[in-house]
Amino acid sequence: xxxxxxxxxxxxxxxxxxxxxxxxxxxxxxxxxxxxxxxxxxxxxxxxxxxxxxxxxxxxxxxxxxxxxxxxxxxxxxxxxxxxxxxxxxxxxxxxxxxxxxxxxxxxxxxxxxxxxxxxxxxxxxxxxxxxxxxxxxxxxxxxxxxxxxxxxxxxxxxxxxxxxxxxxxxxxxxxxxxxxxxxxxxxxxxxxxxxxxxxxxxxxxxxxxxxxxxxxxxxxxxxxxxxxxxxxxxxxxxxxxxxxxxxxxxxxxxxxxxxxxxxxxxxxxxxxxxxxxxxxxxxxxxxxxxxxxxxxxxxxxxxxxxxxxxxx
Amino acid sequence: xxxxxxxxxxxxxxxxxxxxxxxxxxxxxxxxxxxxxxxxxxxxxxxxxxxxxxxxxxxxxxxxxxxxxxxxxxxxxxxxxxxxxxxxxxxxxxxxxxxxxxxxxxxxxxxxxxxxxxxxxxxxxxxxxxxxxxxxxxxxxxxxxxxxxxxxxxxxxxxxxxxxxxxxxxxxxxxxxxx
Amino acid sequence: xxxxxxxxxxxxxxxxxxxxxxxxxxxxxxxxxxxxxxxxxxxxxxxxxxxxxxxxxxxxxxxxxxxxxxxxxxxxxxxxxxxxxxxxxxxxxxxxxxxxxxxxxxxxxxxxxxxxxxxxxxxxxxxxxxxxxxxxxxxxxxxxxxxxxx
Numbered sequence: 039x040x041x042x043x044x045x046x047x048x049x050x051x052x053x054x055x056x057x058x059x060x061x062x063x064x065x066x067x068x069x070x071x072x073x074x075x076x077x078x079x080x081x082x083x084x085x086x087x088x089x090x091x092x093x094x095x096x097x098x099x100x101x102x103x104x105x106x107x108x109x110x111x112x113x114x115x116x117x118x119x120x121x122x123x124x125x126x127x128x129x130x131x132x133x134x135x136x137x138x139x140x141x142x143x144x145x146x147x148x149x150x151x152x153x154x155x156x157x158x159x160x161x162x163x164x165x166x167x168x169x170x171x172x173x174x175x176x177x178x179x180x181x182x183x184x185x186x187x188x189x190x191x192x193x194x195x196x197x198x199x200x201x202x203x204x205x206x207x208x209x210x211x212x213x214x215x216x217x218x219x220x221x222x223x224x225x226x227x228x229x230x231x232x233x234x235x236x237x238x239x240x241x242x243x244x245x246x247x248x249x250x251x252x253x254x255x256x257x258x259x260x261x262x263x264x265x266x267x268x269x270x271x272x273x274x275x276x277x278x279x280x281x282x283x284x285x286x287x288x289x290x291x292x293x294x295x296x297x298x299x300x301x302x303x304x305x306x307x308x309x310x311x312x313x314x315x316x317x318x319x320x321x322x323x324x325x326x327x328x329x330x331x332x333x334x335x336x337x338x339x340x341x342x343x344x345x346x347x348x349x350x351x
Numbered sequence: 352x353x354x355x356x357x358x359x360x361x362x363x364x365x366x367x368x369x370x371x372x373x374x375x376x377x378x379x380x381x382x383x384x385x386x387x388x389x390x391x392x393x394x395x396x397x398x399x400x401x402x403x404x405x406x407x408x409x410x411x412x413x414x415x416x417x418x419x420x421x422x423x424x425x426x427x428x429x430x431x432x433x434x435x436x437x438x439x440x441x442x443x444x445x446x447x448x449x450x451x452x453x454x455x456x457x458x459x460x461x462x463x464x465x466x467x468x469x470x471x472x473x474x475x476x477x478x479x480x481x482x483x484x485x486x487x488x489x490x491x492x493x494x495x496x497x498x499x500x501x502x503x504x505x506x507x508x509x510x511x512x513x514x515x516x517x518x519x520x521x522x523x524x525x526x527x528x529x530x
Numbered sequence: 531x532x533x534x535x536x537x538x539x540x541x542x543x544x545x546x547x548x549x550x551x552x553x554x555x556x557x558x559x560x561x562x563x564x565x566x567x568x569x570x571x572x573x574x575x576x577x578x579x580x581x582x583x584x585x586x587x588x589x590x591x592x593x594x595x596x597x598x599x600x601x602x603x604x605x606x607x608x609x610x611x612x613x614x615x616x617x618x619x620x621x622x623x624x625x626x627x628x629x630x631x632x633x634x635x636x637x638x639x640x641x642x643x644x645x646x647x648x649x650x651x652x653x654x655x656x657x658x659x660x661x662x663x664x665x666x667x668x669x670x671x672x673x674x675x676x677x678x679x680x
Binding site for chain 2: 077078079080081082315316318319320
């Protein structure tokens with residue numbers, strides 16, 4: 039990469055489609071989440087600017103640091119979470135806008151980068167010097183091991199269909215052959231992907247590590263002020279990026295005309311509404327129930343999907 | 352798990368039938384039902400400062416003190432539990448529990464009722480008898496009960512001890528007893 | 531009013547503390563969170579740790595046992611914060627004002643921003659009190675004075 043491309047890279051990372059763009063849109067999508075939840079619960083819900091007011095308020099609070107907490111872990115964890123979410127967003131959107139910038143193996147890099155916010159939660163919880171943080175961190179570790187397997191199997195199914203490990207090649211394959219969810223293995227992989235997205239985003243029924251009523255926020259128990267704001271921002275950014283990735287991998291290509299972009303937005307909204315409705319209507323699973331669900335149901339369906347994809351179905 | 356998910360999603364769609372149940376308070380008032388017990392209000396026209404409410408209050412927040420010819424009723428409603436015992440105990444029905452429930456304040460001293468009444472002194476010995484309202488009530492009740500015009504006499508302005516002495520010496524009452 | 535003050539007014543996260551209450555006021559606080567009254571319209575959210583909270587909703591007359599824990603919870607809440615006493619018990623001690631087991635009101639323990647009297651207060655009254663603490667609505671009570679003196 040030449041030196042002259044560095045300012046453009048910084049622009050991509052920090053402004054569009056990186057931190058600023060994904061942050062603002064992602065925060066607005068958390069409002070969509072709260073509004074749809076409110077509609078299902080027969081009430082009004084917050085006004086549209088609520089997530090921005092929440093983040094602004096958190097930035098204005100004094101941040102308390104537990105005595106004796108390792109500062110690198112405690113303060114570095116929120117920054118790591120936002121970094122992971124930003125880089126995931128940059129790769130997903132740049133591969134869409136400039137297919138030539140997509141590199142071989144970027145799908146695998148995406149899987150790793152999208153796990154960074156969860157790892158940041160584990161680091162933050164373990165550095166909190168609080169029993170709630172420790173338990174939350176250990177539960178998050180178990181959950182990450184469980185859902186990342188399903189996530190990887192769904193992505194592997196897409197890679198087998200497209201015959202390549204490059205995100206731009208997946209777009210090209212779908213442009214040529216129709217959406218991957220049209221095939222049986224693609225449909226199974228879509229279900230697996232949505233279930234793993236629910237867990238990655240820390241939504242009910244899989245939010246066992248951050249249980250408000252059981253673990254007082256788990257890894258987030260000792261965070262306040264700016265640290266909490268960064269974690270919430272990372273979560274909001276993932277809330278935009280992961281459903282976008284779902285639509286791009288499974289539900290068909292996006293070309294540059296208005297009809298296709300509108301179709302993309304409708305599909306994105308549909309995936310969001312499914313995730314939100316599942317969140318609004320389910321109770322929290324226990325850790326052993328969630329692990330059993332992911333290892334015996336989701337991973338098995340993912341393996342079946344990958345097998346069917348190898349057979350060409 | 353899948354059956355459970357699908358049934359839950361069906362329930363979510365059913366709940367949409369209820370629409371929006373949120374009350375529009377505080378943008379529209381939402382008054383309580385008729386027998387709601389809100390902030391006590393003292394009707395000073397009816398109160399005769401007898402102290403029955405002070406006896407009845409479980410939180411002991413009603414105090415009646417006499418000082419320098421003035422009787423002061425003080426209701427420190429900061430610790431009122433809105434039980435209505437004062438209203439039930441008042442013989443004059445001077446206390447009502449209003450419908451007011453928006454009582455929030457930064458200083459609980461805003462929740463006080465203070466009523467001061469002039470005490471009437473005995474014309475003989477100068478001791479306080481009671482308030483003007485109490486004497487008016489006695490006059491009303493006695494006039495209603497007997498044909499004898501007690502108001503013409505000035506027994507009302509005597510304290511109980513001086514009243515006993517005056518009864519003994521009054522010629523008109525001696526006649527009455529004889530008849 | 532700068533941007534941070536606006537954000538604070540629009541987004542209040544409350545932490546509920548039961549300092550020896552009978553649970554009547556706690557149930558009314560729970561009622562205020564239901565769809566019928568829906569405090570989320572105003573950005574109010576219930577959180578489960580004082581570190582995330584902006585406002586402490588304290589019920590109960592502060593018993594002697596809970597007093598030290600209440601002070602620790604107050605210290606754990608980051609500034610800027612509000613303390614709201616819900617019910618007659620924090621306001622003046624309620625009917626426990628002269629009991630040996632209670633301190634006799636929240637004002638003796640913490641600096642209180644607003645009291646919401648009631649036994650228990652209606653959920654509408656709790657909403658009104660929180661709105662008044664944020665400066666959105668005026669106070670409606672004032673002392674009643676009457677003097678029939680010559």
